[in-house]
Amino acid sequence: MLDNYWDDSEHSLNTRAPHLGKNCVTPMQDVSSIVTGQVLWDINYNFCQSWDRQNNTQWGTDNIETDLMEQRKRFVRTDYQPNTKLGAEGKLLMAQIVRTYDDPDVEDIMQVYLKNIKQTTSYIYTENQYFRFPPLVSAFIEHWERMRGAGREGPIHWFAITNSSDAGIGKGTKTTNDMLRLLGRQDVMPNVAKAVREEELKWQLKILDIQETKVRNDALNYIPAAKPLLNQNLKTVEEQRQWVRQEMTRIEALKTENADTADTADDNDETKETNLTRELGYELSDNPGIKAHICTLMPKDKTGKYVHTYKKQGKDEPAEVYVHSKVTIMDDVFTFIGSANLNTRSMQLDTELGILTECHESTQALRKRLWGLHTGNNPAANPDKMHDYQVAAKAFSSWQEIININKKIANSYNCALREFLRTDPDISRMD
Structure with missing residues (x-):
């Protein structure tokens, strides 16, 4: 114990x-x-079932009981008052x-x-x-x-x-x-929240890189009529990439914000509403x-x-x-x-x-x-x-x-x- x-x-x-x-x-x-009371009958069932499991290990040299599920058959629920x-x-x-x-x-x-x-x-x-x-x-x-x-x-x-x-x-x-x-309530564990959000944004960048590579590979085999669509797809990917990078810059600023006072964060006025979750871009x-x-x-x-x-x-x-x-x-x-x-x-x-x-x-x-x-x-x-x-x-x-x-x-x-x-x-x- x-x-x-x-x-x-x-x-x-x-x-x-x-x-x-x-x-x-x-x-x-x-x-x-x-x-x-009778609920002990159920507790005993769980114990006996676990005890009889094949992976139950003998510890020491003392004799141990076996086949407890079989032994408990002589008891009924009403025996437990x-x-x-x-x-x-x-x-x-x-x-x-x-x-x-x-x-x-x-x-x-x-x-x-x-x-x-x-x-x-x-x-x-x-x-x-x-x-x-x-x-x-x-x-x-x-x-x-x-x-x-x-x-x-x-x-x-x-x-x-x-x-x-x-x-x-x-x-x-x-x-x-x-x-x-x-x-x-991410305000109570703020630095993990910011680090997780930063990881998510980095993954979004990697996904956008993969999408851009696919669009450019498709462009190698495009027909002239499809060029406007391919250009639009590249533009969309780039706009999304810029947004992600802006978010990463903003999150980095949040990570360093009040860094010098992290140890005294619990002395701040908590009567105001905290909304770190929204600040991190979550709905x-x-x-x-x-x-x-x-x-x-x-x-x-x-x-x-x-x-x-x-x-x-x-x-x-x-x-x-x-x-x-x-x-x-x-x-x-x-x-x-x-x-x-x-x-x-x-x-x-x-x-x-x-x-x-x-x-x-x-x-x-x-x-x-x-x-x-x-x-x-x-x-x-x-x-x-x-x-x-x-x-x-x-x-x-x-x-x-x-x-x-x-x-x-x-x-x-x-x-x-x-x-x-x-x-x-x-x-x-x-x-």
């Missing part, structure tokens, strides 16, 4: 003796659950197990996400190690277009807690950028139907104050709570807790497991517990009745106020919430 798992909700940078708690600097945010002594005052919930599995091919977690995001009407909350599954945003945009056609005016609000650190974001900045582009609806806060979490130092840097061998090092959670909540009624990250691997390739419930009472309680932890128990930022999108809009504004305050007040932060900001321009594509 990773030492970080012994962290608690204080998320302190302090280390403790190995037998007393977390024995490493980096705090970890995670969400666990106790499950009883709920333990009313555990959970939220013994309240019984309807629950379902969903999974990603490679053989046989199962993508239930992805299907659950894509289906339920098309049913949300007020807000989405994701607390996840990664934030890079663009099909989820695409499905939402499709859902919003239908809602707008039916007369919906107010947006749906997306509250996201994730990682911006090298260790947390891993090798997936390209797909993270794709997700942010669809949401119109973005004036009313996309969604507003998104992309946030990270700050830990506490030895004195109990929230910090976003700490001293290591005399140098300032970034301090960020490592978000390991895989939790999604929608409209204070839908909850997913599992092992699946918001990325392609977890949705379509790896072996993952999750449990989902549909219960307002338990979902709201979980959301309020998490938001209370992240917002410093700010009641305006953590209200009841979040199924009402007007209430969600007010909560969204309260989060914005917290974000603004935590940008302007150095070394005196009032809670863990901090806007995501990653200035490293490196583009990685492993996931």
Whole structure:
């Protein structure tokens, strides 16, 4: 077990003796659950099926059980009864197990996400190690277009807690950028956004070069009557090339703009609308139907104050709570807790497991517990009745106020919430 798992909700940078708690600097945010009842039968099925796989490896010299799928046949679903002594005052919930599995091919977690995001009407909350599954945003945009056609005016609000650190974001900045582009929030990872756009424009130039070569080769065999058409084709290619070069010049200017103040970008006035996505030349609806806060979490130092840097061998090092959670909540009624990250691997390739419930009472309680932890128990930022999108809009504004305050007040932060900001321009594509 990773030492970080012994962290608690204080998320302190302090280390403790190995037998007393977390024995490493980096705090970890995670969400666990106790499950009883018939849903355990399904969890056991997944475990036994995985255990019996041909590629399961014997570790050490201990005897291991085999043919677990055969052994479990003596059990039936009704053998697993709920333990009313555990959970939220013994309240019984309807629950379902969903999974990603490679053989046989199962993508239930992805299907659950894509289906339920098309049913949300007020807000989405994701607390996840990664934030890079663009099909989820695409499905939402499709859902919003239908809602707008039916007369919906107010947006749906997306509250996201994730990682911006090298260790947390891993090798997936390209797909993270794709997700942010669809949401119109490339401002939180601006240098990757600019580098990706520059790559795209360079590819467009190469394609235009190929097109020009084809037109000129065709000209070798042209008949006189076709000369005007060939000239027009060459003119069109050249006009497109000039536009691409102008765009590359403009993007280069954006890359160097405010370069000297990159380290203090989070001190700027964030009450104004950012539109880096439009500045980079992407189409973005004036009313996309969604507003998104992309946030990270700050830990506490030895004195109990929230910090976003700490001293290591005399140098300032970034301090960020490592978000390991895989939790999604929608409209204070839908909850997913599992092992699946918001990325392609977890949705379509790896072996993952999750449990989902549909219960307002338990979902709201979980959301309020998490938001209370992240917002410093700010009641305006953590209200009841979040199924009402007007209430969600007010909560969204309260989060914005917290974000603004935590940008302007150095070394005196009032809670863990901090806007995501990653200035490293490196583009990685492993996931």
